Amino acid sequence: MKEPLQKVRKLQGGFEIMDNDNSSYMVKFDHAADKEKVITSGPWLIFDHCLVVSHWSLEFASSNAKV
Incomplete structure (x- = not known):
């Protein structure tokens, strides 16, 4: 999943x-602009x-997440 994300959006950092x-999944970006x-x-x-895709919050629990 990392390679398509890097190519499609042309991110500046890692x-x-x-x-x-x-x-x-949780993604940690090196640059706030990429996030x-x-x-x-x-x-x-x-x-x-x-x-x-959304911002992470303290209340997030993947076992309770609904789409």
């Missing part, structure tokens, strides 16, 4: 993808799957 339970680009430039289709 980032890490962390696989969580319940088919969710904002990802958040605001949807929709996201990677490997023919639609991804829901």
Whole structure:
């Protein structure tokens, strides 16, 4: 998933993808501008799957997440 994200959005810095339970992922960006680009430039289709992208919050629990 990292390579398509890097190519499609032409990000300036690096980032890490962390696989969580319940088919969710957290992404940590090196640059705040890259994070904002990802958040605001949807929709996201990677490997023919639609991804829901949002800012992380303290209340987030992947086991309770609903789309």
